[in-house]
Every structure is written in C-alpha cells, then in structure tokens.
Amino acid sequence: xxxxxxxxxxxxxxxxxxxxxxxxxxxxxxxxxxxxxxxxxxxxxxxxxxxxxxxxxxxxxxxxxxxxxxxxxxxxxxxxxxxxxxxxxxxxxxxxxxxxxxxxxxxxxxxxxxxxxxxxxxxxxxxxxxxxxxxxxxxxxxxxxxxxxxxxxxxxxxxxxxxxxxxxxxxxxxxxxxxxxxxxxxxxxxxxxxxxxxxxxxxxxxxxxxxxxxxxxxxxxxxxxxxxxxxxxxxxxxxxxxxxxxxxxxxxxxxxxxxxxxxxxxxxxx
Numbered sequence: 001x002x003x004x005x006x007x008x009x010x011x012x013x014x015x016x017x018x019x020x021x022x023x024x025x026x027x028x029x030x031x032x033x034x035x036x037x038x039x040x041x042x043x044x045x046x047x048x049x050x051x052x053x054x055x056x057x058x059x060x061x062x063x064x065x066x067x068x069x070x071x072x073x074x075x076x077x078x079x080x081x082x083x084x085x086x087x088x089x090x091x092x093x094x095x096x097x098x099x100x101x102x103x104x105x106x107x108x109x110x111x112x113x114x115x116x117x118x119x120x121x122x123x124x125x126x127x128x129x130x131x132x133x134x135x136x137x138x139x140x141x142x143x144x145x146x147x148x149x150x151x152x153x154x155x156x157x158x159x160x161x162x163x164x165x166x167x168x169x170x171x172x173x174x175x176x177x178x179x180x181x182x183x184x185x186x187x188x189x190x191x192x193x194x195x196x197x198x199x200x201x202x203x204x205x206x207x208x209x210x211x212x213x214x215x216x217x218x219x220x221x222x223x224x225x226x227x228x229x230x231x232x233x234x235x236x237x238x239x240x241x242x243x244x245x246x247x248x249x250x251x252x253x254x255x256x257x258x259x260x261x262x263x264x265x266x267x268x269x270x
Contacts (some may be wrong), residue, residue, distance in 0.1 A: 016225060017239050019058035027051035027224060030231030034162070035154045036107070037100045041133050046096045053089050054224045057082070061221060065202030074197070083195050086204040086220040087176055093223060094173045097166050103138075104155045107145065110171045116146050119219050157236045164237070164245055165226045168218050171208050171249060183250055187211050 031047035038047075060082050065146035067075055112115045126132060145151045172236035174182040175189035187210070194205040203221035207214050 016221065019055070019062055022055070022058070022228070023053040024051050026228045026231060027054055030228050031096070033231055034100060035151065035158045036104050040137050043096065043100060046092070050089070050093055050096060053085075053092070057085055057089060057220065058224075060085070061198075061204075063200035063202065064197050065199065068197050068199060068202065079197065082191075083200075083204050086195070088192070088225065090169065090220060091173060091177065093227070094166075097162060097169065101159060101162070101166065107142070108152055108155060110142075111145070111149065111152050116142055120146065142203050157234075160236050160239075160242060161230060161234075163242050165223065166169065166207060167246065167249060168216065171215075172206055172218060175208075176206075181210050184210070186250060205225045208249075210251070213251070215249060216250075 028048050028051035031050065032044050037043050060078070064075075064079060064082055107116070112121050118143040120139050123142070125136050126135060126234040171182040174180055175192045178185075179189050179192040181187040181189055190207070190209050190211070190232075195206055197203075198205040198219045198221065201219060201221040203219040205217060206221045208218060
C-alpha cells in the first residue's frame with residue numbers, strides 16, 4: 001500500500017459526531033428501513049453486521065485523527081490496518097445495497113409487465129422440505145405489494161434516496177477491487193487503494209477520479225453517516241438532479257469545457 005498521508009481541506013459541512021454519540025442501532029435501523037430490505041431476514045443480518053463493524057472502526061478512526069492532530073506523524077501499522085478494514089467494510093456495504101437494489105428493481109419491472117402474481121405464485125410452490133426463509137419472505141412481500149401497489153412508490157423513492165451514495169460506492173469499489181475506472185474497464189484507476197487520513201474524523205479518505213480529473217472525495221465515515229441519514233432524512237432528489245449527477249460522474253475530457261460540477265444531493269448526517 002502507498003504511504004497514507006493526511007490532508008487539510010476546509011470543512012464546509014456540520015461537524016461530524018463523535019463515535020460515542022452514535023448508537024450502533026442507527027445504521028442498522030436505517031438500512032432495514034429501506035423498502036423490502038428489512039423484510040428479508042438475511043439482508044437484515046447483513047445490515048446488522050455492517051453496523052457492528054462500523055462501530056468497531058469508528059474508534060480506530062478517532063485514534064488516527066488524534067495522532068494526526070497532535071502532529072505526532074503517522075502510525076503506519078495502525079493506518080494500514082484501518083485502511084484494510086475500511087475497504088472490506090465498503091465492499092460489504094456495496095454488496096448489500098447492490099443486492100437490495102437489484103431485487104427491488106425486479107419488483108418494479110414485474111409490476112410494469114404484470115408479472116407480480118406469477119412471481120409470487122412461483123415462489124410459493126416450494127415443498128415443506130425446501131424451507132427457504134428468504135424466498136418465503138420475498139413471496140410475502142410480493143403479496144403485500146399486490147394488495148397495496150402504492151408500496152412501489154416507496155421503492156422508487158428509496159432507490160432515488162440511495163442513488164448518489166450507491167453511485168459513489170460503486171465508483172470507489174471498482175477502483176479498489178478491479179483497479180479500473182467505473183464504466184470504462186480499459187482504463188486503469190489512478191492509485192487504487194491509496195487513502196489519506198481525514199483530519200475531521202480520522203476516516204480513510206479516497207478520491208473518486210477518472211483518467212483526467214478528480215470528480216469527488218469521499219471517506220468511509222461519509223458513507224456511514226450518509227446511510228444513517230436515510231433513517232431521518234426522507235428527501236427524495238429529483239430525476240433531473242440524479243441525471244445531472246450521473247452525467248458528471250461519467251464525463252469525458254471534452255465535457256470539461258464550460259461546465260461546472262452539478263450540485264450534489266446531500267448524503268451527510270442531519
């Protein structure tokens with residue numbers, strides 16, 4: 001791993017809470033509150049795992065912030081372990097959100113093409129010897145949607161509310177795991193795995209960069225706070241806002257001229 005450095009960007013967001021001020025259940029409940037995610041016992045277990053590991057990492061981040069703030073240099077061993085754990089946590093969050101998003105997108109597709117009843121009936125055909133709690137829970141969820149189609153409106157809202165966080169996470173995950181630029185597999189990611197210590201939280205800070213520009217900067221903590229905020233902030237960004245953000249993240253060199261980055265939908269704690 002490259003040497004991990006500190007950085008001193010100006011902080012233009014509300015100061016983050018200290019780890020001891022954050023209840024481990026906040027993240028768990030926010031994830032389980034996403035439509036249909038909490039209905040599945042096993043997805044819920046993964047939400048709990050993500051929350052538990054988040055609570056384990058945050059005190060380590062505070063330690064990293066402390067030795068940075070005291071100008072004592074960098075504890076390389078501590079920073080390397082923190083970066084390794086942060087990456088594994090990011091991968092876990094990505095997979096949980098990816099699984100949920102794919103599942104609920106299928107539900108929306110089945111609603112449009114009239115396939116909800118058929119899918120529910122198929123899932124319900126399992127024999128007693130084929131007990132599968134995940135399948136049974138999904139069948140029950142589909143029955144609720146058939147009885148109350150308005151649930152799909154909540155699904156659409158939750159997809160929109162998680163869109164930017166997931167797009168950032170996906171972009172970062174491709175760089176960290178595949179050493180490529182998201183959406184452009186023939187391009188090498190710039191310094192994949194390289195991280196710096198965020199001066200405000202001690203969290204690992206990563207650049208979201210393509211082959212010619214730094215598009216954004218995120219921290220492991222920014223994802224944790226953004227997910228927690230889903231439990232309290234019900235704001236749904238517009239389709240136009242999300243399309244503008246996607247266009248910005250997918251920009252090519254010729255797109256830079258005369259264009260400013262779009263206003264990013266908020267993903268920070270409220």
